[in-house]
Amino acid sequence: MPPVALTAHIVGIGLAGPGLPDWSAAAPILAGERPYQPAPTVLPVIEALPPAERRRTGSTVRLALAVAQQALAEAAIDPTTLSTVFASSGADGALCHEICLTLASEERQISPTRFHNSVHNAAAGYWSIAMKARARSNALCAFDGSFAAGLLEAIAQVAVDGVPVLLAAYETAYPEPLHAKRPLPDAFGVALLLDPRPGAGAHARITVSLTDDAAEPMPQAPLEALRTGAPAARSLPLLRHLARAQSGAVVIDYLENLRMRIEVSACR
Amino acid sequence: MTALPLTHFTATSCIGSGLAGTLDSLLERRSGLAPCAFETVRLETHIGQVPGVDDVRLPPELARFDSRNHRLALLGLSQDRFIEAVAGCAARWGRRRVGLFLGTSTSGMLETEIAYRRRGPGGALPSTLDYAATHNPYALVAFVGRVLGIEGPSAVTCTACSSSAKVFGSARRMIEAQLIDAAVVGGVDSLCLTTLYGFHSLQLTSRAPCRPFDAARDGISIGEAAAFALLERPSGAARPGQILFTGIGESSDAYHMSSPHPQGLGARAAMCQALESAGLAPRDIDYINLHGTGTPGNDSAEGRAVSGLFGPGVAASSTKGATGHTLGAAGALEAVFCALALRHGFAPGGLNTTRLDPEARFDYLCESRRQPLTRVLSNSFGFGGSNCSLVLQRAS
Numbered sequence: 001m002p003p004v005a006l007t008a009h010i011v012g013i014g015l016a017g018p019g020l021p022d023w024s025a026a027a028p029i030l031a032g033e034r035p036y037q038p039a040p041t042v043l044p045v046i047e048a049l050p051p052a053e054r055r056r057t058g059s060t061v062r063l064a065l066a067v068a069q070q071a072l073a074e075a076a077i078d079p080t081t082l083s084t085v086f087a088s089s090g091a092d093g094a095l096c097h098e099i100c101l102t103l104a105s106e107e108r109q110i111s112p113t114r115f116h117n118s119v120h121n122a123a124a125g126y127w128s129i130a131m132k133a134r135a136r137s138n139a140l141c142a143f144d145g146s147f148a149a150g151l152l153e154a155i156a157q158v159a160v161d162g163v164p165v166l167l168a169a170y171e172t173a174y175p176e177p178l179h180a181k182r183p184l185p186d187a188f189g190v191a192l193l194l195d196p197r198p199g200a201g202a203h204a205r206i207t208v209s210l211t212d213d214a215a216e217p218m219p220q221a222p223l224e225a226l227r228t229g230a231p232a233a234r235s236l237p238l239l240r241h242l243a244r245a246q247s248g249a250v251v252i253d254y255l256e257n258l259r260m261r262i263e264v265s266a267c268r
Numbered sequence: 269m270t271a272l273p274l275t276h277f278t279a280t281s282c283i284g285s286g287l288a289g290t291l292d293s294l295l296e297r298r299s300g301l302a303p304c305a306f307e308t309v310r311l312e313t314h315i316g317q318v319p320g321v322d323d324v325r326l327p328p329e330l331a332r333f334d335s336r337n338h339r340l341a342l343l344g345l346s347q348d349r350f351i352e353a354v355a356g357c358a359a360r361w362g363r364r365r366v367g368l369f370l371g372t373s374t375s376g377m378l379e380t381e382i383a384y385r386r387r388g389p390g391g392a393l394p395s396t397l398d399y400a401a402t403h404n405p406y407a408l409v410a411f412v413g414r415v416l417g418i419e420g421p422s423a424v425t426c427t428a429c430s431s432s433a434k435v436f437g438s439a440r441r442m443i444e445a446q447l448i449d450a451a452v453v454g455g456v457d458s459l460c461l462t463t464l465y466g467f468h469s470l471q472l473t474s475r476a477p478c479r480p481f482d483a484a485r486d487g488i489s490i491g492e493a494a495a496f497a498l499l500e501r502p503s504g505a506a507r508p509g510q511i512l513f514t515g516i517g518e519s520s521d522a523y524h525m526s527s528p529h530p531q532g533l534g535a536r537a538a539m540c541q542a543l544e545s546a547g548l549a550p551r552d553i554d555y556i557n558l559h560g561t562g563t564p565g566n567d568s569a570e571g572r573a574v575s576g577l578f579g580p581g582v583a584a585s586s587t588k589g590a591t592g593h594t595l596g597a598a599g600a601l602e603a604v605f606c607a608l609a610l611r612h613g614f615a616p617g618g619l620n621t622t623r624l625d626p627e628a629r630f631d632y633l634c635e636s637r638r639q640p641l642t643r644v645l646s647n648s649f650g651f652g653g654s655n656c657s658l659v660l661q662r663a664s
Contacts, residue, residue: 003445003446004444004445004446006445006447080522089404089406090404090405091426096380099462099466100380100381100384101384103381103384103461103462103465104381104384104385104387108461108465109465109469110462110465110466110469111469112466112469112470112471112526115462115465115466115467115469115470116466116470116525116526116651117525118462118466119373119426119428119650119651119652120373120405120426120427120428121426121427121428121650121651121652121654122525122652124427124520124652124654125520125525125651125652125653125654126525126652128520128521128522128652128653129522129523129524129525129653131522132522133520133522134519134520134521134522134533134534134537135519135520136437136518136519136520137427137518137520137652137654138425138427138434138437138438138518139425139426139427139652139654140423140424140425140426141404141405141406141423141424141426142406142409142422142423142424143400143404143406143407143410146406149421149422149423150423152421152423152442152447153423153438153441156438156441156442156445156447157441159445160441160444160445161441176391177387177391177392177393178380178393178399180392180393181393181397181399181403182399182400182404210364210421210447255419255421255422256410257419258364258419258421
């Protein structure tokens with residue numbers, strides 16, 4: 001049995017982060033053509049969710065769905081049969097804080113909605129409801145390496161099962177006192193729509209492997225601070241290559257003792 | 269899919285630490301459920317607490333990982349020479365060539381819950397709380413990877429109660445892509461206040477020990493467990509009697525965050541895909557280990573999906589009357605139960621079910637049945653409408 005190359009075509013990109021409102025606005029900044037100006041992350045309302053569900057969702061779910069929708073909008077792929085991978089270091093930090101506060105009080109009566117929204121796969125669940133998506137959906141965590149872990153899971157599905165996969169990686173900040181224990185910056189999310197087939201509109205073809213080499217830093221200091229601060233922003237060196245339509249290899253952070261090498265062949 | 273042998277496996281739950289005790293309990297139909305006296309919890313409910321977890325001591329070099337979840341993980345890993353089996357596997361393939369994919373729902377959340385009661389002036393959490401090594405879901409893989417000495421690709425799957433079934437799928441793909449040659453898969457989930465009070469708030473916990481598929485069932489009993497399996501690239505034909513992982517199906521309900529699709533459409537899709545990936549027809553399945561949580565809605569939806577797909581003759585049971593619902597560990601725990609059933613030739617009877625729901629139109633087992641089994645299916649369904657079914661077989 002010959003090895004299966006872990007290859008996919010990136011046919012859609014979604015992004016939301018501080019000073020990076022979406023992919024089309026962020027691309028020239030990441031490419032170094034425009035200066036980076038930090039600003040609070042703006043989270044859109046998710047129109048695709050029924051109003052009752054929309055009211056119940058917190059910022060983490062909104063962030064995940066926003067970047068996933070952005071990536072999906074670029075390609076003609078049916079979301080109802082599309083596999084998804086949602087990767088994040090934690091679930092909704094604000095909900096976690098509220099639940100812990102309640103459990104530390106005399107009452108201990110947690111709200112049922114808060115409880116079911118506190119699960120790590122809340123974004124996957126709401127995406128599936130919003131899009132009537134009944135295909136396979138995964139929700140993963142690998143702490144600071146969650147983006148690369150999600151990319152590896154997604155690209156293995158593309159390569160082995162021959163299906164398109166939508167990957168979303170995202171985190172929002174914890175409130176205090178949890179913030180002191182896990183100091184994440186402002187919300188950052190990224191989504192990649194991966195397809196086994198080369199399409200006319202593909203950004204690039206990528207092939208991933210594992211390496212001991214060090215991760216590539218970002219040349220601009222504030223973006224490098226964002227890369228090392230937000231787990232999903234460990235994707236920034238890859239996004240920079242995509243923004244510059246630059247072919248070549250890039251290394252990103254993955255696990256403590258293992259990095260991910262991504263061979264990028266630009267298609268645009 | 270390519271059949272993958274489970275070259276080693278183990279399970280620890282309230283019915284036994286290790287395979288021998290677990291097998292005895294399943295055969296003798298012993299339940300581990302007892303009235304809840306966990307921590308400071310004041311709820312009228314039954315739980316499946318694993319005895320001896322508090323007495324487990326982590327090695328000094330791993331002290332920062334100390335938490336109930338990791339004590340339970342270590343207790344589980346220490347059974348059935350599992351650590352030694354993985355060491356042999358890592359020596360065979362190389363430690364970078366062995367992946368680690370585990371499921372959990374709450375990881376070390378209990379440590380943060382307790383830390384919130386000990387906030388200092390200004391509200392700060394105590395310095396002893398180590399978020400990365402206890403609370404974060406990935407802490408489980410960071411800890412288990414160190415205990416086992418493996419360094420391949422890894423991740424924690426957090427899809428609530430389907431988590432540790434879905435890890436079999438992640439491992440399968442990476443072995444097929446030849447990124448790795450073997451993988452440790454499993455699940456560890458331990459009791460904590462968030463789940464006990466959370467399921468209570470949803471009115472999904474029973475006061476009595478849970479009664480899956482009973483006409484008067486009224487909720488779950490929460491349990492805890494650690495279960496692991498070692499999947500390896502097959503070298504030649506399977507040995508007779510070897511336990512093989514041969515099929516998996518994964519689907520989403522697209523219906524509701526905490527209620528299953530009433531007709532069990534997502535459950536049916538997962539079971540159909542699992543059969544398809546194993547190259548089997550419904551009539552080939554000898555026994556189904558049901559998700560069978562004991563809530564009115566879950567069992568009703570799953571029952572419809574099972575009888576609709578398999579017809580009235582298929583033998584099935586839920587083992588949650590014995591173990592409680594072990595949440596993120598349930599998929600791996602029940603996969604190990606299925607492996608034991610295949611190896612020892614029996615279908616475990618469900619406990620606590622005295623008056624079977626007349627709508628359960630299949631052969632629900634209330635007594636254990638001694639019979640050779642060749643192909644079994646295990647269901648795991650979770651919040652967010654996340655469904656997973658596994659097929660395990662005994663090589664002839």
